[in-house]
Amino acid sequence: MTVTIKDVAKKAGVSPSTVSRVLSGHPRISLETSRKVKVIMEEMGYTPNMMAKSLVSKTTNSICIILPKPAEELFSNLFFMELIRGIVTQASRSGYDVLISSGANEKEELEAVSRLLKGRRVDGAILLYSRKDDAVIEFLENNSYPFVLVGRSDRYENILSVDNDNVMAAFDATNHLISMGHERIGFVSGPPELIVSRDRLEGYRKAMQSSGLQTQPEWIVEGEFLQESGYRAMSFFMNLPNRPTALVAVDDMVSFGVLRGLNELKYKVPEDLAIVSFNNIPLSELSSPPISSIDIGIYHLGYTASQVLIQSIQKPDNNTGYTNRFVIPHRLIIRESSMRGPGKE
Template sequence: MTVTIKDVAKRAGVSPSTVSRVLSNHPRISLETSRKVKEIMEEMGYHPNMMAKSLVSKTTNSICIILPKPAEELFSNLFFMELIRGIVTQAGRSGFDVLISSGANEKEELEAVSRLLKGRRVDGVILLYSRKDDSVIDFLESNGYPFVLVGRSDRYENILSVDNDNVMAAFDATNHLITMGHERIGFVSGPPNLIVSRDRLAGYQKAMEESGLEIRPEWIVEGEFLQDSGYRAMSFFMNLPNRPTALLVVDDMISFGVLRGLNELKYTVPQDLALVGFNNIPLSELSSPPISSIDIGIYHLGYTASQVLIQAIQQPDKDIGYTNRFIIPHRLIVRESSMYSPGRK
C-alpha cells in the first residue's frame, strides 16, 4: 500500500499541511519538527510525488546551471568542477535538485534556457560566466526569471551576482611580480568577450601604469581557458627579441600549458620566466614547480550563488540585502613559480 502525506502526519502527530511545509523546507517549520517528520518519512518509506507537488506549488525545487560551452571542454578545467561542487552542495542542503545544460554557442544556450524555464522544468538559473552584451542575460532579465550570475554584467547593475574583485586581484598579482623586481611582465588572457578577462587585464594594466612600467602589445596574448592556450603562448613569448621575465596568467589551467611549453623549450620557472596564475586549484600546489596563484574561493563562489538564487526563488518579494552583488574575497598564495628576482645572480 502506498504511504501518503496523511499517513505520515498521523504517525508524527502533526497536520498534513505541516508535512507539506517540511517537504518544501518552509522557514517557519522548526528544526525539531522537520527532523521528526523526516525520520518518520524514512521509517514509513514515504516518497513525495514531485510531479504532483510541482503542479500544486507551481515550483519544481530544481535549478539549472548553464555552462558557457560544450561540457566536454569545461570539465577538463577544475575551476568549473569546484564551482559546480559548491552549487550542488548548497542546493542539496536546501532540498533542490540541480540540472546542468550547455550549448555550443550563445544561441543554443538561449534556446536551452528558454525551453527549461518556459516549460517549468526549473525554478531558476545560475550562469557560470559573464559576457559582453549577453543575450541570455537579456532574456532572463526582461522576462523576470530568477537567476544569479557568477561574474559581473556590463549592462545591468542590479541583477543578482556573485563575483570577485577581479581588477584588484590582478592588480595584487602584478604588484607581487613588480615587488620581486620584474619590469617586463606579460599577460596571458582568456577570451576577450568575457568580462573576467577584461577585468583582470585592467588590473594588470593599472599595476603596470602606476609603477611606471611599459606595457607592450606583444606582451598580451589572448586564448581559451585551456592548457593549449598557455602552451601555444610560450612559443610566441620566448621568441620575442625583448621577451617578458614574468607572466600573469588568467587561469591556472593555462599556467599548466605554460609550464609544459617552457619545459619543451628547455626554459626553467622561475629563473627564466616567473609565473602567477589565477584560481588556486589543488593541482597548482602539486605542479613542478608549485604555481603562485590568486585564490578566489571557487567553492564559496558556487555555494553563495546557489544560496542567493534559492532564497530569491523561495522568497521572491524579500529584499536580499543592501546589495545584489556579492563579492568573495581573494588572496595571493605565493609559491616557487614567482620567487625569483631577475636582478639576483
C-alpha cells in the same frame, strides 16, 4: 507496491490533507504531528511525488547551472568542478536539486535556459560566466526569472551577482612581479568577450602604468581557459627579441600549459620566466615548480551564488536593504614560480 499519502495518513491516524501540509511545512501543523508523520513516512519508505507537488505549489525545488560551453571541454578545468561543488553543497543543504545544462554557443545556451524556465522544470538559474552584451542575461532579466551571475555584467548593474574584484586581483598579481624586479611582464588572457578576461587585463595594465612601466602589444596573448593556450603562448613569447621576464596567466590551467611549453623549450621557472596565475586550484601547489596564484575563493563563490539564488526564489520581494553584488575577497599565494627577479640565481 508504491506507498501513497493515503497509506501514510491511515497509519498515522490523520487526514491525507494533514500529510500534505506536513510535506509543505505548513505553519499550522504542530511539531508533534509533523514529527509523527515524518517517522511513519520513513518507516513506510514513502517518497513524495515532487512533480505533483510542484504543480500545486508552482515551485520545483530545483535550480539549474548554465555552463558556457560544452561540458566535456569545461570539466577539463578544475575551477568549474570546485565552483559547482560549492553550488551543489549549499543547494542540497537548502533542499534543492541541481540540474546542469550547456550549449555549444550562446544560441544553444539561450534555448536551454528558456526550455528549463518556461517549462517550469527549475525555479532559477546560475550563470557561470558573463559576456559582453550577453543574450542569456538579457532574456532572464526581461522575463523576470530568478537568476544569479557568477561574475559581473557590463550592461545590467542591478542583477544579482557574486564575483571577485578581478581588476584589483590582477593588479596585485602584476604588482608582485614588479616588486620582484621585473619590468617586462607579459599577460596570457582569456577570450576577449568574457568580462573576467577584460577585468584581469585591465588590472595588469593599471599595475604596469602605476609603476611607470610600458606594455607591448606582443606581450599580450589571447586564448581560452585551457592548458593549450598557455602552451601555444610560450612558443611565441620565448622567440620575441625583447621577451618578457615574467608572466601573468589568466587561469591556473593556462599556467600549466606555460610550464609544459617552457619545459620543452628547455627554459626554467622562475630563472628564465617568473609566473603568477589565478584561482589557486590544488594542482597549482603540486606542480613543478609550485605556482604562485591568486586565491579567489572558488568554493565560496559557488556556495554564495547558490545561497543568494535560493533566497531570491523563496523571498522574491524581500529586497529592503539587500545588496545585489557580493564580492568574494582574494589573496595572493606566493610560491616558487615567482620567487626570483630577472637574472637572479
